[in-house]
Amino acid sequence: MHPVYDVAIIGAGAVGTAVARELSRYHLKIILLEAKADVGMGTTKANTAIWHTGFDAKPGTLEARLLRRSYALMEKFVPEAGIPTEPLGGLLVAWTEDQYHTLPSLLERAHTNGVTDVRIISAEDVYRLEPRLNAGAWGGLFVPGESLLCPFTLPLAFATQAVINGAELRLNFRVQGIALEDGITRIVSEDGQTVAARYLVNAAGLYSDEIDRMLGHHDFTVTPRRGELIVYDKFARTLINHIILPVPTPITKGVLISPTVYGNILLGPTAEDLDDKTNTATSRQGLEMLLEKGRAILPDLMKEEVTATYAGLRAATEHKDYQIRLHAGQRYVCAGGIRSTGVSAAMGIADYIGGLLSEAGLELRPKDNFLPVHMPNIGQAAPRPYQQPERIAQNPDYGRIVCHCEKVSLGEILDAIHAPIPARTLDGLRRRTRAMQGRCQGFNCQAHIVDILARETGQDPRVLLALEKFPADPADDGGQS
Amino acid sequence: MTAERTDVLIVGAGPAGLSAALELKRLGVPRVTVVDREPQPGGMPRLCHHTGFGVWDFHRMLSGPQYARRYVRLAEAAGVEIRTETTVTGWADDHALTLTSPAGTGVLQSDAILLATGVRERPRSARLTPGYRPRGVFTTGSLQRFVDERHLPVGKRAVIVGAEEVSLSAFMTLTGAGLEVAAIVTELPRHQMNYFPYAPVKWLLVDMLHRVPVLTAARVERILGRFRVEGVEVSPVAGGERRVIPCDTVVFTGDWIPEHEVARSGELRMDAGTRGPQVDFAFRTSRAGIFAAGNLLRGAETAATSAAEGRRAAGWIARFLQGAPWPKVRLPVVAEPPIKWVFPNALSADTLRGEQPLTFRTADFVENAVVQVSQGNDVLYRQSFRYLTPNRTFRLDAAWLPRVALRGEPVRIRVA
Numbered sequence: 001m002h003p004v005y006d007v008a009i010i011g012a013g014a015v016g017t018a019v020a021r022e023l024s025r026y027h028l029k030i031i032l033l034e035a036k037a038d039v040g041m042g043t044t045k046a047n048t049a050i051w052h053t054g055f056d057a058k059p060g061t062l063e064a065r066l067l068r069r070s071y072a073l074m075e076k077f078v079p080e081a082g083i084p085t086e087p088l089g090g091l092l093v094a095w096t097e098d099q100y101h102t103l104p105s106l107l108e109r110a111h112t113n114g115v116t117d118v119r120i121i122s123a124e125d126v127y128r129l130e131p132r133l134n135a136g137a138w139g140g141l142f143v144p145g146e147s148l149l150c151p152f153t154l155p156l157a158f159a160t161q162a163v164i165n166g167a168e169l170r171l172n173f174r175v176q177g178i179a180l181e182d183g184i185t186r187i188v189s190e191d192g193q194t195v196a197a198r199y200l201v202n203a204a205g206l207y208s209d210e211i212d213r214m215l216g217h218h219d220f221t222v223t224p225r226r227g228e229l230i231v232y233d234k235f236a237r238t239l240i241n242h243i244i245l246p247v248p249t250p251i252t253k254g255v256l257i258s259p260t261v262y263g264n265i266l267l268g269p270t271a272e273d274l275d276d277k278t279n280t281a282t283s284r285q286g287l288e289m290l291l292e293k294g295r296a297i298l299p300d301l302m303k304e305e306v307t308a309t310y311a312g313l314r315a316a317t318e319h320k321d322y323q324i325r326l327h328a329g330q331r332y333v334c335a336g337g338i339r340s341t342g343v344s345a346a347m348g349i350a351d352y353i354g355g356l357l358s359e360a361g362l363e364l365r366p367k368d369n370f371l372p373v374h375m376p377n378i379g380q381a382a383p384r385p386y387q388q389p390e391r392i393a394q395n396p397d398y399g400r401i402v403c404h405c406e407k408v409s410l411g412e413i414l415d416a417i418h419a420p421i422p423a424r425t426l427d428g429l430r431r432r433t434r435a436m437q438g439r440c441q442g443f444n445c446q447a448h449i450v451d452i453l454a455r456e457t458g459q460d461p462r463v464l465l466a467l468e469k470f471p472a473d474p475a476d477d478g479g480q481s
Numbered sequence: 482m483t484a485e486r487t488d489v490l491i492v493g494a495g496p497a498g499l500s501a502a503l504e505l506k507r508l509g510v511p512r513v514t515v516v517d518r519e520p521q522p523g524g525m526p527r528l529c530h531h532t533g534f535g536v537w538d539f540h541r542m543l544s545g546p547q548y549a550r551r552y553v554r555l556a557e558a559a560g561v562e563i564r565t566e567t568t569v570t571g572w573a574d575d576h577a578l579t580l581t582s583p584a585g586t587g588v589l590q591s592d593a594i595l596l597a598t599g600v601r602e603r604p605r606s607a608r609l610t611p612g613y614r615p616r617g618v619f620t621t622g623s624l625q626r627f628v629d630e631r632h633l634p635v636g637k638r639a640v641i642v643g644a645e646e647v648s649l650s651a652f653m654t655l656t657g658a659g660l661e662v663a664a665i666v667t668e669l670p671r672h673q674m675n676y677f678p679y680a681p682v683k684w685l686l687v688d689m690l691h692r693v694p695v696l697t698a699a700r701v702e703r704i705l706g707r708f709r710v711e712g713v714e715v716s717p718v719a720g721g722e723r724r725v726i727p728c729d730t731v732v733f734t735g736d737w738i739p740e741h742e743v744a745r746s747g748e749l750r751m752d753a754g755t756r757g758p759q760v761d762f763a764f765r766t767s768r769a770g771i772f773a774a775g776n777l778l779r780g781a782e783t784a785a786t787s788a789a790e791g792r793r794a795a796g797w798i799a800r801f802l803q804g805a806p807w808p809k810v811r812l813p814v815v816a817e818p819p820i821k822w823v824f825p826n827a828l829s830a831d832t833l834r835g836e837q838p839l840t841f842r843t844a845d846f847v848e849n850a851v852v853q854v855s856q857g858n859d860v861l862y863r864q865s866f867r868y869l870t871p872n873r874t875f876r877l878d879a880a881w882l883p884r885v886a887l888r889g890e891p892v893r894i895r896v897a
């Protein structure tokens with residue numbers, strides 16, 4: 001007889017992992033089901049990595065409310081869990097007279113959303129804050145609370161904390177069918193595995209509409225909206241001091257230029273509706289459009305080297321708000337259509353979903369020994385192992401640098417391979433350690449890392465390099481990154 | 482942190498760094514320390530298992546590893562201290578670098594520093610080649626690490642992007658690993674490989690051009706395949722029909738960028754053309770006591786050229802250690818398109834005799850070119866070239882150097 005879980009969560013992105021973490025605080029048997037070979041492999045790994053305040057969210061929406069709730073929860077969690085972050089603040093720049101005249105309404109909106117430290121600044125002040133910006137700014141809106149975040153560490157931290165507190169993580173489990181019988185939800189995977197649970201949370205991102213339909217609902221349809229981005233070399237980092245935001249339109253937040261917690265500069269994203277939920281390829285038009293925008297905003301950026309390009313897919317729907325609903329009779333919560341703010345809002349969404357489940361009868365009895373989590377630092381603001389003689393003295397592998405561009409040591413790579421949620425793929429290592437994510441993109445160290453990973457995990461290099469039998473959903477998703 | 486001292490600190494144990502170290506020992510400098518981040522010294526040639534090294538400096542044809550081992554052995558025998566697995570992570574002050582190694586972190590102080598950190602090829606992402614990010618995309622350097630250093634499987638059928646000298650190196654490595662090369666693709670109208678003067682390499686090139694189609698004036702539009710490369714989509718640069726070349730491996734060759742992290746983080750003045758530190762004929766950077774040599778100065782010359790530069794730089798370092806003053810005035814030499822870079826890219830008073838030529842490369846093919854050197858409105862010199870070919874180095878005579886006004890406007894090199 002298989003166990004019956006109290007709660008099954010579908011999807012291990014920012015939202016699903018945050019829900020798993022939230023519920024693991026209680027005496028509950030939880031299982032997190034993920035189609036891919038690792039957590040955080042969907043939209044959560046390919047975005048602009050801004051920790052949004054929600055200043056520009058549509059007032060009165062669930063999105064606005066949960067972003068605020070999340071902000072407060074994250075202010076505690078992020079430092080405790082050691083998630084790389086930098087509190088830079090956002091500078092929204094008006095480049096035309098029309099845009100300039102929308103600033104007061106944006107200010108009012110921010111205040112309505114409870115983000116009260118936002119202020120309008122003059123063109124002179126814009127250039128005082130950002131002397132390298134192109135000429136022609138009319139003025140700006142300064143949003144002190146907008147910050148940077150590591151979108152790789154965040155879902156790993158959520159999932160790790162859930163796992164060390166007893167939640168089960170089942171990877172390579174692509175949900176294909178759901179049946180409700182006698183108060184039990186039976187979830188069947190593509191390859192015929194079954195999981196039974198009393199409550200179900202759908203956090204399947206781009207596929208949340210399809211899961212929702214398996215339960216008989218037709219509340220929304222997800223349209224993948226591609227966003228392409230360019231990552232610039234770390235030598236570009238000194239060009240800006242803040243997150244440079246454009247004036248948003250109803251369709252998109254627009255193209256921004258932002259530092260990352262690793263010390264690079266991001267330029268993007270584009271916004272383009274597609275019909276293929278797996279199309280995370282970059283395109284010539286997309287990249288050219290970004291270069292044009294980048295040149296207009298920060299001309300000096302064009303003199304720097306490009307480190308990487310990537311694309312992510314927003315789970316856009318026909319609605320303007322998150323699609324979070326409780327179907328109490330089915331003991332089912334849908335958390336779909338988390339379009340462009342889900343990394344920031346995940347903890348607020350999880351908190352809200354906990355409330356909905358409780359409303360539907362799930363008993364939430366807190367554990368008195370909820371274990372904390374602390375993640376390895378891969379950000380540039382805090383010391384890394386190669387800079388810490390104490391750590392190297394304890395273990396010389398922290399002084400043995402494998403990835404030179406990002407200064408990732410053998411010690412960190414081995415830690416990631418043997419972590420509670422272990423890295424099993426090159427991509428998994430990239431996101432956990434930054435190895436192969438620097439200016440040479442692994443051209444120096446990838447062969448070495450394939451060797452280490454193959455040796456430590458007993459996997460055939462041919463599989464790691466996708467030279468042999470790609471499984472239905474290959475371990476190494478070459479797509480988003 | 483422990484602060485140590487040495488007389489000359491050299492960053493990079495490639496041909497430039499090691500030959501400089503050897504020469505410094507020969508000139509009687511007591512303590513010469515070379516640090517390299519790799520587990521073995523020798524630099525890039527260590528990874529090029531094919532032939533093509535040593536003719537100029539050792540008068541025999543050697544493979545890259547044989548060549549590297551020779552320099553390492555000579556340096557060790559001369560009493561050079563070589564520290565491997567030691568990465569320079571930054572600057573502690575004007576004459577001290579911070580290091581990380583398995584032994585810990587530390588600071589190494591030195592009267593003079595030579596940066597010889599080499600170059601890398603621009604990876605696919607830096608060339609903005611669209612598509613998914615499948616496995617099977619390499620640079621020549623990374624390919625050689627897979628094949629010769631780690632003996633990892635590569636694939637069956639490859640496309641080489643770029644048609645300069647190093648592309649031939651990629652070809653040799655691929656065919657050595659049993660791959661078929663489906664095509665060589667270059668955006669330029671012709672390939673840019675030299676018919677080397679020595680037979681083995683010359684015949685390799687002839688053989689390659691005989692066996693593999695070279696698609697000129699063509700661009701890789703997209704990489705196909707999600708998890709593993711399945712092909713490349715190629716189209717004429719001028720526009721026109723796209724075609725797909727099936728392959729499971731793509732090698733991006735050439736398109737060099739100096740490994741200038743240490744140089745740039747030391748706030749050395751950088752040259753916009755070479756993207757390496759700006760240096761004068763004496764390999765002096767914009768900071769007193771800091772020298773640079775080898776391919777860090779520009780991508781990319783042969784190992785022998787880099788080694789020769791290391792030796793020459795060593796002479797100037799020795800003079801500096803004996804008290805030769807650091808030039809107060811530096812005049813930039815600026816390359817104008819289609820000239821891509823010129824080297825050296827700064828002039829100083831004590832090196833204006835014009836004994837050594839300058840070198841330069843162009844971005845485009847130019848026929849019957851007149852390269853003109855000017856300062857302000859004065860044309861200092863003109864030199865004719867029948868053909869200028871991109872990705873090849875040309876020499877510019879330097880007899881005009883004594884006529885330069887050091888306190889005047891920058892010297893400009895352009896095609897008239």
Ligand SMILES: Cc1cc2nc3c(=O)[nH]c(=O)nc-3n(C[C@H](O)[C@H](O)[C@H](O)COP(=O)(O)OP(=O)(O)OC[C@H]3O[C@@H](n4cnc5c(N)ncnc54)[C@H](O)[C@@H]3O)c2cc1C
Nearest residue numbers: 011013014015035042043044047048050175205227342344
């Ligand atoms: C270009 C871009 C920029 C963005 N910028 C920001 C930003 O700056 N700040 C911010 O906060 N947000 C940003 N976002 C939005 C944010 O990335 C998303 O809102 C968030 O990642 C959504 O998380 P999720 O968990 O809902 O979805 P996902 O991360 O996509 O997770 C869903 C998971 O469900 C799994 N799954 C799907 N179907 C099944 C199935 N049948 N069975 C099992 N598992 C399944 C998937 O494999 C996936 O792992 C951006 C998004 C994009 C595209």
Ligand SMILES: Cc1cc2nc3c(=O)[nH]c(=O)nc-3n(C[C@H](O)[C@H](O)[C@H](O)COP(=O)(O)OP(=O)(O)OC[C@H]3O[C@@H](n4cnc5c(N)ncnc54)[C@H](O)[C@@H]3O)c2cc1C
Nearest residue numbers: 493495496497517518524525533569598599775776783784
């Ligand atoms: C694929 C390929 C094929 C080639 N084929 C030929 C050929 O056939 N014949 C020929 O003559 N030449 C060939 N070359 C060129 C030759 O390899 C170079 O000219 C030569 O290596 C340049 O020497 P270098 O000392 O300037 O740099 P490199 O040899 O690149 O050495 C630089 C060294 O600096 C170290 N380093 C960098 N940064 C740091 C840091 N922060 N801390 C510590 N150490 C650091 C690196 O680890 C490296 O060992 C080839 C090059 C390539 C890439």
